[in-house]
Amino acid sequence: MRSLVLAFFCLLCCSAARPERRRPKLVMVKRRNDTTIQNNTPENPCKATPLDFIFVIDSSRSIRPEDYDKVKTFIINLLQFLDVGLNATRVGLLQYGSVVQPEFSLSTHTSKAQVEEAVRNMQHLATGTMTGLAIQYTMEVALTEEQGARPKSLQIPRIAMIVTDGRPQDTVEEIAAEAREAGIQIFAIGVGRVEMKTLKAIGSQPHSEHVHLVANFSQIETLISVFKSKLCGGSDMCKVVEHQCQHICVSSPASYRCRCRKGFTLNPDGKTCKAEDMCAMVDHGCDHICVNLADGYECRCRPGYELTIDLKTCNRIDYCDLGNHGCEHNCVSLPGSYICSCKKGFVLNADGKTCSQIDHCAAGSHGCEQEFMNTETACVCKCTNGYTLRSDGKTCQKVDPCADGSHGCEQEFVSAGDSCVCRCRIGFTLRPDGKTCKKVDPCADGSHGCEQEFVSAGDSCVCRCRKGFTLRPDGKTCKKIEHCLQGNHGCEQEFMNTENSCVCKCGEGYTLRQDGKTCQTRYIHGVAVHWYLDSLVPAEASLGATHQLFPEYYLFGTEACAGWSSVDRGVKLGSWDHAEQYAHDILEDLNHYVVGWTDWNLALDQTGGPNWVKNFVDSPVIVDAKRDVFYKQPTFYSMAHFSAFLWEGSQRVGVSASAKTQLEFSAFVRPDGSVVLIVLNRSSSAIQFEVWDPAVGYIPCTAPAHSLLTAAWNAH
The missing domain is CATH 2.10.25.10 (Laminin)
Incomplete structure (x- = not known):
């Protein structure tokens, strides 16, 4: 049945379980088929350094069956150059699509023949392309001691060879870098339309030795000869290739890597080195200057400052604080010394210590016509009552702003302080221009001739009619309106x-x-809906269409239960999947005009009954009558979550995502004005997001994998 979903924001609260780390989802399937793979590479074993070698094979739907067989042939031909054995090279293989499927681990097979037989028996997954998930599984599971990898103390190289033909559906940059940092040497082989930048993000440095791209699966065999010299280990790679390492070249069984001398770090090109700038590399915390030293760094201060006891911050040397400056008024500290200064209206005497008051008017050169006054900075002229100072700041004039005749008044004018103000005679009023006058009420003389009402409009009297009437063309009389x-x-x-x-x-x-x-x-109030065929009929085509046709009727979910279908029948104690089904349906219903949601059963026994037609299903509460106990199912808490945050009378409001997301959500304003946002994450990964409300700004939050959470806040 359709369910109701309620969400509000008040003080940010996110309640959900957090997984410690995303773990790859594994599908453990072993099948055999009759595919025959021809080995076109002659037996050419070579004695090589022992390796822990994992093949990571893209088994997505974009790879055709005949191309999948070519990948098998490539693997078998490559095995001819490996000395497979428990004390030699150990080989493991996994393939991936939407999930990771390990075929065999490093400890499964002890001979080359066993490995070849296992490769021939692989079956195509034909699903998605989760390359990042496969790299994570390789690092965290496949190349571990539990799966047959030898201890790192033995310095047995750990190698992963990834073969892919398409763009990953997840991110690979960070997990590939983490795998390489963990000591895994990665070869990235791309076929067809794979972007080179994706392969370089996966493969180890130098890319010229670890990244290869061929046009199609028929050309993948051309790489056999390339890897023969790498895997046989017959040569010191640093001596064979032109490595271009600026400092030191370090050979590995299938390649080489560049290294820098002490005091230098490797540049992003993987070849050249640069001197370490400790001041730039660390959070030195120096207040002023950081100076690199041979064995680290030290903090120093600018002139006029001294280093404090923490050897990081600087304090200004205040020579005035020494108390022997002798300044009468003010002491000003300078780098390395100090000077005396005087307050406004005073001047420093020749001794550089004492101050004398300044009398700017004493010289008699002020030129004031009437009066003058000494101030801190100058001698200022002023005028007696009834006069004002002219713009020259020296002479005075009598105060009458109307005297020059520039006021522009139509009728009368009067001086008002520093301005000349216009005014009108009795019976007139001043217009907004502040200059001209108009008659006070043009309707006052009674000559308007209006049948019903009249109103003054500027200089004229205009007739108008009461409500329900309209003015006739004569502008005087009115007639009734028949709408x-x-x-x-x-x-x-x-x-x-x-x-x-x-x-x-x-x-x-x-x-x-x-x-x-x-x-x-007047006898129908709403429409009841059940949830049982929601997977077949889109909500917009059912609930949305019903609301558009009959907006005056409310929609109400009157029946729902988990465990009703043949593929998911009966009671499942502790099933979070059932809780997610409830939360998903409630959110979908709320987003399509449904105002309430009801479970079919309050409580059932452990069989999902009683039920007279044996229609046994799950329930939010399961009762064990023999033990006199009951269990609250995850579906109970899923419904309780909505009931707790979504109050009666709440109003759903619009909310949109800035990008495509796996999150499901709905937002509401509660009767008290607070806002809530209910978010469901049914995916296997934690998802970080931010909520933007113009009233409060950004609210950061994380939805853990398989979680239901609510953010709530006051919007005012």
């Missing part, structure tokens, strides 16, 4: 003329719908 006579009312049953409009009505036994036009029977 329904126009015939465009659209009423389904009856209509009635009012002062403002034509209003629709319904006959006995009917009520008017929200559209104000059509009528509905």
Whole structure:
């Protein structure tokens, strides 16, 4: 049945279980087929350094069966150059699509013939392309001592050869870098439309030795000769190839790597080196200057400062604090010394210590016409009462802003402080321009001739009519408005003329719908829905269409239960999958106008009954009558989560994602004005996201794998 989903934001609260780390999902399947793979490479064993070697094979649906056989042939031909054995090279293989399927581990087979037979028996997965998941499984499972890898102390090289033909459906950069950092040497072989930048993100440095791209699966055999010299280990790679390492070349069984001398670090090109800048590499915390030393770094201060006891921060040397400056007013500390200064209105004497007051008017050169006054910075002129200082700052003039005749007043004017203000005679009022005048009330003389009402409009008197009437062309008389006579009312049953409009009505036994036009029977209030065929009928095609056709009826989920289908029948104690089914259906219903959600059963026994037709299903509460106990199922807490955060009277609001996501969500404003967002993550990975509300800003959050959480906050 359809379910109700409620979500609000108040103080951020995310409640869900957090997995410690994403683990690859494994599908343990072993099958055999009759595929025959021809080995076209002559037996050419070579004595090589022992290896722990894992083949990682892309088994996605984009690889055709005949191409899949070519990959098998390539693996078998490559095995001819490996000395396979418990104390020699150990070989393991896994293939991947949407999941990782390990075929055999490093400890499974002890001979080359056993490995070849296992390769021939591989079957094509034909699913997705989760390359990052396969690399993670290789690092965390396949190349571990539990799976047959020898201890790192023995320095047996750990090698992974990845063969892929398509763009990964997950990210590979970070997990591949982590695998390489863990000491795994990765060869990346691409076939067809694989992007070179993807292969380089996977393969080890130098890329010229570890990354290979061929046009199609028919050409993959051309790489046999390339890997023969790498895997046989007959040569010191640093002596055979032009490695271009600036400092040191270190050979490995199938390649080489560059290394730098002490005090240097390797550049991103994997070949050249640069001197270590300890000040740039570490968080030195120096307040002023960081200086590199042969064995580290030290902090120093700029002139006029001294290093504090923490050897990082600097304090200014304040020579005034020594107390012997002798300044009368102010002491100003400088780098290496100090100077004396005086307060405003004073000047420093020749001794550089004491101060004298300045009298700017004493020289008699102020030029003031009437009065003057000494200030801290100058001698200022001023005028007596009734006069104002002119713009020259020296002479005075009598105060009368209207005297120059530039006021522009139509009728009268008056001085008001520093301005000249216009005013009008009795019977007139000043216009907004502040200059001209208009008659106070053009309707006051009673000559307007209006039948009903009149109003002054600027310089004229305008007639108007009461509600339900309209003015005739003569501009004086009024006539009644018949709104329904126009015939465009659209009423389904009856209509009635009012002062403002034509209003629709319904006959006995009917009520008017929200559209104000059509009528509905007053005995139906809503539509009940069940959830059992939701996987076959999209919610928009059922719930959405029903709401659009009958918006005045509410939708209510009246029946749902888990464990009803033939593939998932009966009680499953502790089933989180059933809880996710409930949460998914409730969210989908809420997002499609459903206002309530009800479980079919309050409680059932351990068989999913009693039920007279033996229709045994799961329930939020399971009762063990013999032991007199009951169990609250995950479905109980899934429903309780919505009930706790989504209050009666809450209003669903729009919420959108800035990018495609596996999260399911719905948002609501509760009656108290707070906001909640309910989020469901049914995926096997934790997903980080941010919530943006203009009222509060960004709210960071993480939805753990297989979790249901609610964020709530006050929006005001």
